[in-house]
Amino acid sequence: MSDRLITHLRHVDLAVPDYAKQLEFYTSMWGLEKENTDDGLAYLAAAGSPEQYSVRLRAADEKRLDLVSFGAESPEHVDELAQRLGTQGVQLVSEPDKLQTPGGGYGFRFFDNDGRTIEVSSDVEVRQHRKVEEGESVPVKLSHVVINSPNPEETVAWYEKHLSFALSDTLHSPHVGKVMWFMRTNPQHHSFAIARGPHVSLHHASFEMRGIDEYMRGTGRLLRAGVEKIWGPGRHLAGNNTFSYFLDPHGNTVEYTTELERLDEDSWHPHLYDFSDPEVTDQWGTANPMDEFIAAKSFNDPDRGSFVAPPV
Template sequence: MTKPLITHLRHVAIAAPDLDRQLAFYRDLWGLTPVESETGVHFLAAEGSPEQYIVRLRKDDQKRLDLVSFGAASAADVDTLAARLAQQGVRIVHEPRKLGTPGAGYGFRFFDGDGRVVEVSSDVATRSFRTIEARESIPVRLSHFVVNSDNPEATVDWYVKHLGFKLSDTLCLGARGDFMWFLRCNDWHHSFAVARGPHVAVHHLSFEMRGIDEYLRGTGRMLREGVQHIWGPGRHKAGDNTYSYFLDRVGNCVEYTTELETVDWDRHHPSVYDVTKPDFIDQWGTANQMNEFVAKQQFNDPDHGVFVAPPL
């Protein structure tokens, strides 16, 4: 089966009133590197990633997701996808054009079925990056991005139909039914996922660490610093990756992870994992219980950016 025109996850842009505390969190605690700041917008990179930046922070009167950005292999692919989406009736925010963000590039933006802004770009200049050293507990790259939807089945169908993502696995809560869907655009088990929630919102941003030791050191650093701990450390069944979840300074859930599974694009067959079975929610058995507190934090606040394009 042909892979989608989207190649990978680039970055996530979020906004909130308390920009200074957000910046301090991601820079001084979480381990990202500021690469550029202009007119109050901050771009932060992962030392182990060639992406110009993986998180963009902006001050806004309301907490919101500005956009999620994916890569494409070429300008021709960007144009092809833009034309296809327009023909399918997808609301375009702006047509393909040269981008003014760090690394420039060529891209366009559109609303997904829930009203999030999605950007797809090509020809973005890469940045110098390095191998993360042993015991260095900072992110290597942005691993995946998960969103909440009050109509998740439709959201999953939208990403499969319009963007060519493929379902990797699903989580269910016993007889209560499915509640999370993992989608891939390359050989990583998931770069994007959709969770059932009471409203459209950010579920979590996930950051890949060098290995188990670095993942645990990062987890321990957050605990020692008194960062609000949500869930973990543990190891998921779907994706086989580790997890430790915390809250950033405005209540978005962020995750340290490592060893996310890679799968064969054509041969991987989706499974449904019932997380009422202990081994399916945490293979190690080390995490705190998944309960209403954990779920409530991951539901997050309603996104004020739904069908509202960010100012930049």
């Protein structure tokens, strides 16, 4: 799309009451690397990613999603997007400026229609990363972020209008209607998705593994350690990616995935998939059946951060 100024997903930032426990989980268990730490702040990188960090943890009294960060190609595109959003009545949290986070760069923040803080930046210094080796069950990169919205149709329309995200596929059922919209900002099937939920919250954050073997090894490591598994292992139809969903110590859902589909954007037409068909939710048939109890786990707690910008 000629007016698409966002190129990719950078990181997801979480506020956590039990900072030490979350830091231990994401490094020792989930496989992220402690790249930078400050007083009550931890910047955690994925081994194979050029991004400075994929997850930021911030010690806080209340659990919340601090922000979701996306990349842009240049400072000019950052300025153009900020100007566009301002003229469209979007509330800016900060004006474009030099970033004070690891890797620097140039960016700004704003609220989406549900009050989530979104950051867009360019010129962030590339991190010294490496090729993840065969058999190494650590995340290569942050794959995608999914959010819950009580007004998902409005939220989908907001991201299409203001950020030029494109719809890849939609999940529905005859009983509850449409429940999830997969959205892209590059040929990857989705970097972002919007789920119908009872309140504003994080649905899940997903991490790309090197391949099927590494994905299964990582899944097995968490199972052996007694981490609560919600759903998986299996393979979705929409996006054709594998999935294993777990809960972090604060009840946020995190996913190991691999082989997410890349689309020919010029010829792609979105599907409307009926998720009551078991082949849609899991092509392999290996995952526990999707039901309302599994779905409720990913509703998460109501986010206290709506229209309240994180302090850092």
